[in-house]
Amino acid sequence: DELVAFLRKVASEAPEVPFYYYHIPPLTGVKIRVEELLDGIKAQIPTFQGVKFSDTDLLDLAQCIRKNETGEFEFLYGVDEQLLSALAVGADGAVGSTYNYLGRQTNLMLQAFAKPDLALAQKYQFLTGEFLNFVIKLGFGVAQTKAVMTFVSGIPMGPPRLPLVAASSEFIAKAKAKLDSIVWPDGD
Numbered sequence: 024d025e026l027v028a029f030l031r032k033v034a035s036e037a038p039e040v041p042f043y044y045y046h047i048p049p050l051t052g053v054k055i056r057v058e059e060l061l062d063g064i065k066a067q068i069p070t071f072q073g074v075k076f077s078d079t080d081l082l083d084l085a086q087c088i089r090k091n092e093t094g095e096f097e098f099l100y101g102v103d104e105q106l107l108s109a110l111a112v113g114a115d116g117a118v119g120s121t122y123n124y125l126g127r128q129t130n131l132m133l134q135a136f137a138k139p140d141l142a143l144a145q146k147y148q149f150l151t152g153e154f155l156n157f158v159i160k161l162g163f164g165v166a167q168t169k170a171v172m173t174f175v176s177g178i179p180m181g182p183p184r185l186p187l188v189a190a191s192s193e194f195i196a197k198a199k200a201k202l203d204s205i206v207w208p209d210g211d
Contacts, residue, residue, distance in 0.1 A: 026053060026060070027067050034068045041072035047101065048078050058086040061096065075118050077101030081108055088113035103129075104155045107148040110136055120168050124175040125151055128207055146208045157201045158194075166190045167198070174199050 034042040048054045057074055064071045073096040076084050088098055100109035103119035106129070122129050132147035158167060169180040170190035182189050 026055060027064070030071075031068050034070050038070065040070065042068055042070040043073050043075055043097075043099075044071070045075045046078055047075075056083050056086075058083055058090060061087060061090055065095070071096070073097030073099065073115070075099045075101050076109070076114070079105060081105070081112060084109060084114065085112040104148075104152045106151075107132065107136065107144055121151060121155065123168075123172050125154075128209075131207075131209055143208060150205050150207060154202055154205060158198050161194055161197060167194055170195050171198055171202070175202070 030042070030044060044057075044060065046053075046055075046057050057076065057078075074087065076087070076098055077100075078084075079102055084098065084100070087096075091098070097115045098113070100106055100114040100117045101119050102109070103117070103121040106114075106117050106119070109117070110133075117129075119129075128147055128151065132144050132151075135141075135143035135147065155163070158171070161167070164183075164187070166183040166187050167190045169183060172178075173180045174195060
């Protein structure tokens, strides 16, 4: 009830704009079943459009999608290393940080999934996971994401907000070497 009251207040500040709930329990500490949040949400928040689901609880996501038989809501997935699994249970799309630097590869995975060519889609998902697993072990946060985006795009992303410190030169060298070592199915 408290969460719905909060979301209602936020949505009321832009009453003509479609409203999405950003479900990211690891950062917010709000661990609810989104499936339960959907019950009667349109009556409470008429502009409620969907959820950016950034949790690894694919059971909850699947139950949300199952409940959404009329297609009233959209479910965008935000755990990049599990995108293919979310698509398999019916996610409508994705919003994630790795798409800033692995966007082309992610689009190729989405195309393979849509064909359907599950084996090719898995290759892209597994290689994305290989890179993320590597950098997570090194310590991967906002500063490190900005560093990767900078060396992939060539566009300086600037420093992270304080009190975060910039990624170390050691992290950058290791992450760049790892990403350069990955051979994607499209030959890149």
